[in-house]
Amino acid sequence: MVTLNDYLIVSGILFAIGFAGVLLRRNVIIIFMALELMLNAANLSLIGFARYNVHDRLPDYNGQVLAFFIITVAAAEVTVGLAIIVALFRARQTTHVEDINTLKF
Amino acid sequence: MNLLIHLTYLAPIVAAVGILLGLQPRRTATYAALIALVSALVVFLGYSRAQAGFQFESAIPLVPSWDLKFFVGVDGLSATLLLLTSIVELAAVWLAPTVESGENPYYACILLIAAGAAGAFASLDLFFFYAFHELALIPTFLMIGIWGLGNRQSVAWKITIYLSVGSIILLVGLIGLYLLPPPQARTFDIVKLQQLASTGAFAGSGSKSVFILLLIGFGILVSLFPFHTWAPQAYASAPVPVAMLHAGVLKKFGLYGLLRVALPMMPEAARHWAPLLLILLAGNLLYVGMATISQKQLDLTLGYSSVMHMGYIFLGIASYNVIGLNGAALLMLAHGLSIAALFAMCGEIRRQTGTVNYLDLGGLGTSMPTLCFIFGLATFASIGLPGFANFASELLIFFGAFKNSAPGAPLNEFQIVGTIALWGVVISTVYMLRAYRAIFMGERQARWQYVKDMPMNLGWAVILLVGALLVFGLLPRTVLDAVEPGIRLFAK
């Protein structure tokens, strides 16, 4: 029997993996991928909750709508983000976070 | 008639704006100061002693839900301080030296400082009472920083930061005061607050913490020991008009605040904290007094002495009876005039000789007899000799301190501190006479033979100040009869 908890935990672990990616990887593009993982983890929880909250023997579609929006927004974010990263690469020839530190203190 | 009071702060503000926009600075400033002085004088003389209470009131409601108004009016105390403000303002403008660059902002800043003080004294609304005072902070910062002397930059920082922290503590205290009564009774109106106080609205347990906030806030502004170290150096480094206005007038704001706000509204808290205040003010009198003796420069001596004299006023306030409070009120006026005159002349000495160090000076009395004479008068005033208003007020303060005891009972804390204060008179004699001796008396060094007597404008300015001191010293009732009814309302 699969319970809500299972979904939540799996989602939590995925979120954590994403977060780990943000913290550990040096390449901005990979970091960006990891961020997508985090968003998707949130989506998993969301769909889980939506399925758990049953009204009139139907899942709560509000959650699904939110998930839909999240996916859409994430896609848009990815395009803009990648455009910025490309522009940065063109200017600096690097996508490593350690090289992006002229602004500090 | 009621509008006259507005002139005391509006005239300098308008003049300052005009000067910033390009009017001839010196003349405009002098006229503005004259207008302020005349209106303050009319208000002071026109204040009906028989009726007491607040007069010349006028109010513009601003935020009805908070009961916030732009509300001005005077009682005897504020009329007196307005008069002090405008006298010192006129003197400061009058004697302001020629400034090579930026004469316009220079005069505008002077006027704004004075306007801040005048506005604070005229306001009967807590909000503007506070706001006006702090308005003077930035001009002070600019003046010291741009036209100051010596270590001007660090001094300007210190005074500004110190006073801003003091102000913000004060602000919190005032907010606390505003919040003490039940919500429907809350008001910024000082008159209403005083009426509320008589019904015991502030007697709750919160009043003690509010009072200590106010005490520390006002105390920092008045250089209460141990929050005094900003003052001497600031006055030493400030341009002369700023030193005069700040030490003479602006500093009185804190004391005025205690007399106007803290004491009448929270008498029990005042009594509760009186021992602490006594200890601190004893520090002002004894410790700062001793530190004054050790100073080797006139400007620092005057700066420290100004800190020390705050001890007397605090003593009058701490003793919380009609005698002491009236003495404190009168001393505020007297000290304002005398320290302003002293700083004015100190500035002239420095302008001519380039030094105020005792070791370098000596025998200047021969070269500048008039200045020597008037400086002597101001010195006598500042050490509390009869004939000057300082004496009458210090006398009242001593009697006020000794009032707080049962007949024949052993010394209580008021009497002990009163005794210290009395000894403070000896201390101030020591340092002031030493200074006077070192600068004006003795044999003149050859290099000072070209020193001239003070110029006319300075002469008239200090004569104005010292003359006022003499008038109020010989006829203290002109002030006390106006001040006393207001004080009697809340003190016994």
Added chain:
Amino acid sequence: MNSSPWIILLAPFIATFVITLITERFKKLSSYISVGAVAISFVFSVFVFFGHDTSGSFNWIDLGVFQVKIGYLVNDLTKLMLLVVSGVGLLIHIYSIGYMADDSGRSRYFAGLSLFMFSMLGIVLADNFIMMFIFWELVGVSSYLLIGHWYFRPAPPDAANKAFLANRIGDFGFMLGILLVWSASGTVSFGALSQHWSTLGLDPTFMTVTALLIFCGAVGKSAQFPLHVWLPDAMEGPTPVSALIHAATMVAAGVFMLTRTFFLFQHSPIALTVVLWIGLLTSLLAALMATQQDDIKRILAYSTLSQLGLMVAAIGLAVPQAAMFHLFTHAFFKALLFLGAGSVIHSLHHEQNIWQMGGLREKMPRTFWTFLIGTLALIACPPFAGFWSKDAILASASGNTPAFLAIAAVTFLTAFYMARLFVVAFLGEPRSDHARHAHESPPVMTIPLLLLAIPACLAGFPFVASFFIRVPEHEGSPLGAIAVSLLAFAVGAAGGFYLYRDRNKDEIDIPLFEHKFYIDEFYSSLIKWTVDLLANISGFFDRWVIDGTIVRGLGGLTWGSGFALRFLQIGNLQAYAFLFGAGVILLLYLVKFPTK
């Protein structure tokens, strides 16, 4: 004539103002204004003298619960003092016209003198403690101004500061006493206090302390030990000032005040004893010091100290009448002596060392004779004025053997040093060029001498004195007292005369006396090691600890933490992400529900 006291008081005051504000440039006019004012005061004093006892006042400060009154209280004591002060004052004013004729600061001088007259008359007229204190202080100021008249020399300003400071220390006690009196009784009026003080049922210790604090005022003003050090230095001022202020009137104010407030002491034996012995100690020490001084004015100054000590002692003996009697006579002959000395100094171009004088008898006959009369009066030679008054004191001490002996010793010493002074300065051969070219002073100076010589001769006779003052009745056996007094006088005078006749320098050398018992040195080191040290410590502490360490330290600490915080901002994206995550964790774990 109820306005007379006011006129007496205000005439010199107005003169001060007029001189200062208007006639500062017209030196002659200024001096006449001053003299005129004092003359007015004198005339009205005479009126008052023959008038009734009156009183009157107005409220200078009125706070409802507390009034400061300015008023006058005219009784026998007041009348006498008014006469003495304005009379002697008038003569000295006139004398000053001559003495200060070529001084550039004449207007200032006369303004000071008028201010002094105003203040001194205020003390005399005062009907309450506060008013007395006000004028008490003013007297100190005018004394300061006049001592420091020649401010451009090094010594006078120092002396002025010293005098003022000593007075202020005394006034500290005085004011404290007034405050205690007031806090105990609720009034400061002499009239009310003299009636009720003893009936208030106060603690005896409290009464003693109060009385002694009031006495402090007298110690300062009348230059009693230990605050006596200022008076000899005060001789740096112009000689008429020394005569008027530091001999005849101001220094006597202490004695006057003690008499006025005698009701405070009356019921406090300890206080009386202290007063007595302070007086006697001062008197003895001063007399001893005087024997070794070379400056003519200083010798007179020490003699003043000594005589004041006697007056104070008389108060201590509970015979204020005797004190006042001596004050009365002393005012005349001491003024006379000082003016005589001034005449000598003036004529010798400000030479004050008696060893540079000599042989003045022929050159300045009028000065010589009047000075002689003054000397005789001072050393209590019968029948000159001093004899009678000193005798009165001696007589009242007859019940107190140590005091009696001390007074006798003072009498002896007085006779000795005055004889020394007189012999060295006036007799023998001139010892300097100045002395050889000396000439008699102008009449404007000598006439006051003559006028003062008259009371110096006559004022002591009971029939004269009783016209002015209630001469104390001798108790016990006056004869014994007279005998001892005469003996002491005779031995002293003769000793002095023979020891110093035709000498060119002092044969006796007692450094202890010459250096005034090293009290000045002791004080200056005391001040150095206490006041100045404390001041420097405070100054240092304020500058470097409170301001430098605490205030600046707090400022620096804040700035430093800001500086340190900046290093979190290292510019690395992942570091920010890590800190972000850490922040989230911190928030989650800081604010959470308790775990089950």
Added chain:
Amino acid sequence: MTMPPVLLELFVLALGIVMLVLESFAETRDRKVFAIIGIVGLALVFLFLQVSAPGPSGMVSYVMDWPAIFFKKVSVLTTIVVLIMSIDYADTITRFLPGRSPQSGLGEFFALPVLTCAGMMWMSSAIDFILIFVSLELVTISFYVLVAFMRRNAASLEAGVKYLILSALSTGFTVYGITWIYGVTQQTNLTQIQQVLPSVPLDNQPGLLFGALLVLVGLGFKIAAAPFQFWVPDVYQGAPTPITAFLSVGSKAVGFIVLLRVVLSFQSLPAVGDRLISAITFLAAVTLIYGNLAALPQTNFKRLLAYSSVGHAGYLLIAVAAIGARDSGLAVVVYLAAYLLMTLLSFLILVIVSTHSQGDDIVHFNGLGKRSPFLAFGLLVAMMSLAGVPLTAGFLGKFLVFKVAFETRQFFLIALGILTVGCGFYFYLKVVKAMYWQPAPPNVTAIPISRLSLVAMWVMVVLIFALGIFPQFATGLLPSTSP
């Protein structure tokens, strides 16, 4: 007004699109005209807002209450000033944005803020997490573009990347938080959440709090609250200056309206609401300390303003933490209004000065008092207001903040507030010091100011004083005292 409120956003949207379209047809025309069009259009919107009254919107996720109108006004006003600044800044932009014509790309630079403004206006009205999320992301994504706009400028790009990654990270947390709130309450609508909260079972409350805290984290990022503020100085410094101003005012303002709405709806469940308040208290404390202390050693004016932005977030958070007090909402609103005026004024003058002197360090302001007295005066007023000198708008804000904090007994925060106000005086006056104490560098000239900027500057100066002297303007901002 009978116009459906939602049309306002659509109007702004249309305005932005029109500007874009014009851009694509304008070959050689001066693009600055587009900015003028935008300013005029937004001014019209502002006038509409000025006369519109709150009322029902007919939508569940969108409200038109007083706070909404106020924050819409804030957004519009900010955008107008940003556009004015952008005109002055256009030369700098084009320098880093090579294209066919000298002004290519400028049209987008003027149009994007207008679109962002639409996003902010939506956000002001949003009371549903879905709408909040999408409009928040609209604003965020526009800012990605705007921050990195000068793509020849490495700093701008670096700022863009930093903002991108950190903002996306915070979005991740926000979304996760929203998920949990939704999971527990089964609702995304704040009004409904408020209704169902009291019935949330005890076991679910930790989850609810977890979600609320994560939302708080996301909003904390937007409003630059420590410890989620690390992007602020770097991004502020790197971004084009008008965009920095936009970020520091607009982004913060809408962050606060959402924060207020969220916190307020959670008050119906004290167990969670109170914990949320203590979390905000913690954030306020850390933010105050960090923002004000770290600003002390700053020498770059833009970074200084960044830290100041963090510091002011701290004061605003005090007001939010005092949500129980009667005037707490008012305090936030007034503080934000004041903050808007003084920050935009500072940035406006910064743009003018830095364009002229090719740098935005404090030393570039040396002697400004002599060179351009009016500019210096404007900046003096801004600094006074930021420091909280009375009779300026900034003081009124601080006054209200301290007042509500006192009312709710937040004494720790008050103590920190006192300390940090002192610090604030120090670093704001550093600029004043540079302008007035320091001598101007040799051979500098007076700075030319465009007429539009001059008008904007004086309007803001006057408004700062007006708000400070006549607080009824401020209290009139928000008749019903809480949102």
Added chain:
Amino acid sequence: MSPLLFWIFAAIMLVFGGMVVIHRNPVASALSLVVSFLALAALFVSLDAYFIGVIQILVYAGAVMVLFLFIIMLLDLKAELRRRPNLPAVCGGFVVIFLFIVAIAEVSFRFQGGDASFQPIAQGPQGDIWHVGMILFQRYNIALQVVGTLILVASIGVVVLSKRELK
């Protein structure tokens, strides 16, 4: 869906998610991400969210991942060099992540009914896409407009940021 399938897909998702983080080669990371997302779509389907599952595949596995791969290729990114790991940072990172998982686990396990199985749902005449659409176009119409604007902004942004530079 049977628990077995759930765990299989969950495992695939997590493992490949982990691969994204672990792989040093960006291309491998991107491909792992695709796999992870596909598994996630399967999980969505297991929760009866067919529409979202489809969207997930279309948008993420289809569009986004292509974009990622394209960019990686475009920039010609090489595998990350093995740099000396910053030990304190790594440890700190793991601590933070661990604590975060603990926090999530705690609230999840306390969640009331979290350990119960899902309630069955009725298969109505309308599919879930109908329901989602109804809500989307009615209740969240305005949000949809906002998203439209968002996409507009994003496309402008992309254009502005990557317009060819003509000399």
